[in-house]
Every structure is written in C-alpha cells, then in structure tokens.
Amino acid sequence: MNKAILPALVILIAAEAPAYAINDKYRKQLEQSGCTQVSEAQGCDIHKSKAENAKAGFTNPALESATDPAxxxxxxxxxxxxxxxxxxxxxxxxxxxxxxxxxxxxxNGERVNAKRTDGTLQFRHGKFLFTLQGDRRLQNQDYWMDSDAGTKGPIQIE
Incomplete structure (x- = not known):
C-alpha cells in the first residue's frame, strides 16, 4: 500500500498546474486602465480608461515609461x-x-542636492532639513527643521 502512495504523490505534485497571481483578463484590464493592484485598492477603476483614471488622480509612471520609450x-x-x-x-x-x-x-538661490525618500523630496541647506510631500492631496505635510535650534515650520507653495 505504501509503495503505491509515494509514486502517486510524486506524479500528482509534478503534474500540478502552476499558480499565477493574476489571470490574463485581469492583467489586460490593469494595462488598459493604467491601474496597478495597489492603486486599484486605493480606488482606481479598472473598468475606466487611462485618461479617466489619470483625471481622477491615479497614474502609473512606471507603466507609462515602459510602454512609451519617448x-x-x-x-x-x-x-x-x-x-x-x-x-x-x-x-x-x-x-x-x-x-x-x-x-x-x-x-535662497544656492543649488543643493535633493533625494527622494518614502514619497518625499528631502534636501539640506546648512542646518536646515526641508521635506516636501509628493502626494499633493495631503495638506500641511511640507515642513522644514532646524537641527541646531530644534525648531520647525511649514513650507508652502506660492
């Protein structure tokens, strides 16, 4: 009895079909809508066009640069x-x-180096650290900090 179970188990495991995270139809819907799985969870509608989703604030820059070499x-x-x-x-x-x-x-007219970190743009000028939030829907999230004095304040776009 045990001699028949082991070969049957090996054949069953070898013949098992591979599992994929998403099916082909869903992948095509994501491509046509310009959504990602993450942005869909945030409200991007896979049944709308890329233009409609972009107008609603959902864009996928990685997909756009991959499909458009220019x-x-x-x-x-x-x-x-x-x-x-x-x-x-x-x-x-x-x-x-x-x-x-x-x-x-x-x-203040002086060029500084900036880097993107966790959805923000950060740069230093002297003792000041400036942080700008990348998601413009979030209000009052842009600030500066003075590391010496321990003070901070808001940054606003003109």
Missing amino acids: ADTATTPTPYAGQWVAKSEAGKTVATIRIDAKEQVWV
Missing part, C-alpha cells in the same frame, strides 16, 4: 516643481525654494 523623467510632471516658501511659526520667511521639472533644487 517618455522620460524630464517630461513626466513632478509634484515638487515650483516656487516654495519656508516660514517660521511667526510667519517670517526662513528660505525661498525653487524646484524645476528635473527636480533640481535651489534654496
């Missing part, structure tokens, strides 16, 4: 581009910040 980071709009003002709690201007479409940053 697309690059210079043409993809960045949520950070513009003129920003860092203010103290008293309303005094601490720094003026300019960010271009390539995410090059100038603080």
Whole structure:
C-alpha cells in the first residue's frame, strides 16, 4: 500500500498546474486602465480608461515609461516643481525654494542636492532639513527643521 502512495504523490505534485497571481483578463484590464493592484485598492477603476483614471488622480509612471520609450523623467510632471516658501511659526520667511521639472533644487538661490525618500523630496541647506510631500492631496505635510535650534515650520507653495 505504501509503495503505491509515494509514486502517486510524486506524479500528482509534478503534474500540478502552476499558480499565477493574476489571470490574463485581469492583467489586460490593469494595462488598459493604467491601474496597478495597489492603486486599484486605493480606488482606481479598472473598468475606466487611462485618461479617466489619470483625471481622477491615479497614474502609473512606471507603466507609462515602459510602454512609451519617448517618455522620460524630464517630461513626466513632478509634484515638487515650483516656487516654495519656508516660514517660521511667526510667519517670517526662513528660505525661498525653487524646484524645476528635473527636480533640481535651489534654496535662497544656492543649488543643493535633493533625494527622494518614502514619497518625499528631502534636501539640506546648512542646518536646515526641508521635506516636501509628493502626494499633493495631503495638506500641511511640507515642513522644514532646524537641527541646531530644534525648531520647525511649514513650507508652502506660492
């Protein structure tokens, strides 16, 4: 009896079909809608077009650059581009910040290096650390911190 069970078990395991995370129809719906599985969970509708979902605020830059070889980071709009003002709690201007479409940053006219970290753009100028939130739907999440004095304040776009 045991001699027949082991070979049958080996054959059953070898003949088992592979499992895939999503089926072909669902994958095509994701591609046509411009959604990802994550963005769908956040409200992106796979039954709408890419343009309709983009209008609703759902975009997939990785998919767009993969399907369009002409697309690059210079043409993809960045949520950070513009003129920003860092203010103290008293309303005094601490720094003026300019960010271009390539995410090059100038603080008070001086070029500084910036890096993306966990959905934010962070950069330093002297003792100040500036943090800008990438999701523009979130309000009052842009701030600066002075590491020496232990103070912080808001950053607002002009």
